[in-house]
Amino acid sequence: MHAIETRGLTKKFDALTAVKQVDLQVAQGEIFGLLGPNGAGKTTFIKMLSTLSEPTEGDARVWGHDIRREKDAVRHDIGMVFQDPAVDDRLTGRENLDFHARMYGMKKTDRISRIGEVLDLVGLTDKAGELLRNYSGGMKRRLEIARGLMHFPRVLFLDEPTLGLDPQTRYHIWEYIKGLNAQEQVTIVLTTHYMEEADELCSRIGIIDYGSILVIDTPEALKNTLGNDLLTVKAADLDALQQAFGNESWVLEVNRFDSSLVLSVQQGEEKVPLAVNTAQKHGVTLTSVSVRKPTLDDVFLHYTGKSIREEDVSEKDQIRGRMRMHGSGRR
Amino acid sequence: MKNIINIQAIYVLWLREMKRYLRAKSRIVGSLGMPFFFLLFLGTGFKNFRPGTVPPDVDYLNFVAPGILAIVLQMGSMMTGIAILWDRQFGFLKEIMVAPVSRISIVLGRTAGGMTTALFQGFLFIGVAFFVGLRIESITGVIVALCFMVLIACSFVNLGLAISSLMRDMQGFSLVMNFIMVPIFLLSGALFPVEQFPVWVRVLSYIDPLFYGVDGLRYGLIGVSKFPLWLDFSMLLLFCAFMVGLGAYLFSKVDVD
Numbered sequence: 001m002h003a004i005e006t007r008g009l010t011k012k013f014d015a016l017t018a019v020k021q022v023d024l025q026v027a028q029g030e031i032f033g034l035l036g037p038n039g040a041g042k043t044t045f046i047k048m049l050s051t052l053s054e055p056t057e058g059d060a061r062v063w064g065h066d067i068r069r070e071k072d073a074v075r076h077d078i079g080m081v082f083q084d085p086a087v088d089d090r091l092t093g094r095e096n097l098d099f100h101a102r103m104y105g106m107k108k109t110d111r112i113s114r115i116g117e118v119l120d121l122v123g124l125t126d127k128a129g130e131l132l133r134n135y136s137g138g139m140k141r142r143l144e145i146a147r148g149l150m151h152f153p154r155v156l157f158l159d160e161p162t163l164g165l166d167p168q169t170r171y172h173i174w175e176y177i178k179g180l181n182a183q184e185q186v187t188i189v190l191t192t193h194y195m196e197e198a199d200e201l202c203s204r205i206g207i208i209d210y211g212s213i214l215v216i217d218t219p220e221a222l223k224n225t226l227g228n229d230l231l232t233v234k235a236a237d238l239d240a241l242q243q244a245f246g247n248e249s250w251v252l253e254v255n256r257f258d259s260s261l262v263l264s265v266q267q268g269e270e271k272v273p274l275a276v277n278t279a280q281k282h283g284v285t286l287t288s289v290s291v292r293k294p295t296l297d298d299v300f301l302h303y304t305g306k307s308i309r310e311e312d313v314s315e316k317d318q319i320r321g322r323m324r325m326h327g328s329g330r331r
Numbered sequence: 332m333k334n335i336i337n338i339q340a341i342y343v344l345w346l347r348e349m350k351r352y353l354r355a356k357s358r359i360v361g362s363l364g365m366p367f368f369f370l371l372f373l374g375t376g377f378k379n380f381r382p383g384t385v386p387p388d389v390d391y392l393n394f395v396a397p398g399i400l401a402i403v404l405q406m407g408s409m410m411t412g413i414a415i416l417w418d419r420q421f422g423f424l425k426e427i428m429v430a431p432v433s434r435i436s437i438v439l440g441r442t443a444g445g446m447t448t449a450l451f452q453g454f455l456f457i458g459v460a461f462f463v464g465l466r467i468e469s470i471t472g473v474i475v476a477l478c479f480m481v482l483i484a485c486s487f488v489n490l491g492l493a494i495s496s497l498m499r500d501m502q503g504f505s506l507v508m509n510f511i512m513v514p515i516f517l518l519s520g521a522l523f524p525v526e527q528f529p530v531w532v533r534v535l536s537y538i539d540p541l542f543y544g545v546d547g548l549r550y551g552l553i554g555v556s557k558f559p560l561w562l563d564f565s566m567l568l569l570f571c572a573f574m575v576g577l578g579a580y581l582f583s584k585v586d587v588d
């Protein structure tokens with residue numbers, strides 16, 4: 001049995017198709033990542049799997065339960081960490097966990113020992129008695145992850161678990177996620193638009209854009225499919241340079257960015273002199289040349305035709321992130 | 332059945348409401364401010380005012396206190412609606428909705444929580460009113476009043492639930508408070524006997540469910556009512572049953588996002 005299995009899963013909002021014919025299988029114990037830009041349909045996809053939103057078409061099973069007909073069974077087997085904060089900040093950390101445990105029908109002795117365990121797992125034991133309104137953004141997030149694990153779910157959904165958190169907190173949360181996947185053998189499905197996050201955590205990645213999954217594979221395989229090295233060149237006159245490289249047979253692909261061109265080539269190191277020569281021939285002076293292996297960023301660019309580097313995080317997200325940091329939700 | 336009525340979930344939803352309520356000290360005190368001043372100013376300012384059919388031995392303070400009690404219960408109960416909208420805004424509604432708990436149990440938990448806080452506020456108000464000069468007639472009267480308090484609270488908690496299920500944010504809700512709740516309270520005869528109104532307004536009063544609540548509370552607390560007790564009771568019970576049905580139905584249809 002797969003942890004998750006979808007067939008033709010589709011969600012339409014009036015004219016907009018937010019999720020389009022998704023066929024996906026996630027194995028037990030996997031950390032599966034959905035990588036996609038804003039509005040790609042990640043949250044909508046997760047909402048359908050967690051029974052909060054009815055699919056327009058298609059079917060899905062979560063831990064063997066049909067998401068349309070066996071909602072309660074699905075709900076029992078999943079843990080959920082929503083994209084936006086979903087805690088009661090007038091309750092303490094322990095009270096939030098206790099609320100959750102009782103909603104999931106846990107017995108008193110189980111509740112108490114499990115609360116201790118999950119608090120320990122996310123390093124919040126000391127803060128358990130504090131009201132959530134006094135937590136930092138990162139602490140709230142960790143508590144939400146702990147809460148998602150309370151009732152021993154089979155599958156844990158993490159919708160943008162580190163959105164808007166500072167790099168250090170993000171790094172810690174990665175450690176927690178890896179730890180709980182190993183210790184609790186819980187299958188994890190996460191969404192993100194941070195490349196390093198997907199690269200660092202996921203056993204497999206699906207790239208999603210405009211509601212469709214474009215490709216699914218391991219991070220390594222994805223990077224290898226590009227197969228080439230990447231040459232980043234900078235110069236004052238990029239227009240002329242772009243044209244010049246476009247006509248060279250050793251250049252497989254040219255991508256234009258604000259202040260640089262990225263060329264797909266084979267045996268990158270040997271192409272550095274060629275690049276310099278080409279530029280000179282066209283009367284352009286290069287200011288810098290560098291060679292690197294493809295990253296997920298490049299893979300993403302290859303499949304979607306656009307880049308989602310961190311600088312490109314939309315304004316909406318930055319505001320959302322900032323609010324989380326200040327622990328004020330959407331006040 | 333066990334799956335539909337989930338006692339533990341109902342209990343913890345209620346418990347959460349209690350914790351939140353008791354931690355918001357300013358809300359408790361604040362909610363008593365308006366009714367207290369109403370009582371003080373109307374009760375002492377119009378001390379010798381005997382509107383319409385009020386018996387001469389009942390002063391205005393005693394006449395108006397059950398009416399204000401009804402308003403306290405009405406407004407207190409409507410807070411449940413606001414609480415749901417807060418939960419929606421802060422995302423906590425999703426945490427509740429994604430749990431394997433039937434919508435009916437969620438409605439019951441919220442109703443229990445909302446009723447408890449509203450009734451608690453009602454008792455606080457009775458305490459204050461007693462201190463200012465409310466006379467209580469008899470123990471049976473108090474029990475009658477208690478029944479009416481419960482029915483009023485239950486009706487308006489569910490009205491709040493129903494309305495908040497249809498709303499997305501606070502703004503819409505305050506519109507409802509002002510354009511539905513205030514007329515309901517003014518038409519209920521809480522502040523003066525409805526005989527004072529022109530006929531067409533009186534007709535509106537008679538279809539105002541809170542009218543029967545106020546009348547019943549008056550019977551219980553000061554022993555005077557316009558209609559027989561059974562009529563007040565049946566009308567309010569009918570309204571309450573309708574609101575419970577409506578609240579549960581609309582909440583079960585609620586979309587999380």
Ligand SMILES: Nc1ncnc2c1ncn2[C@@H]1O[C@H](COP(=O)(O)OP(=O)(O)OP(=O)(O)O)[C@@H](O)[C@H]1O
Binds near residue numbers: 018
């Ligand atoms: N309730 C809704 N009604 C109408 N359109 C919606 C609704 N929810 C989502 N959408 C639309 O569906 C598309 C996908 O949204 P979704 O929230 O799933 O994206 P996402 O990948 O999670 O994006 P982000 O990274 O910003 O969270 C968007 O265009 C969005 O505007």
Ligand SMILES: [Mg+2]
Binds near residue numbers: 042043044083159
């Ligand atoms: Mg999203």
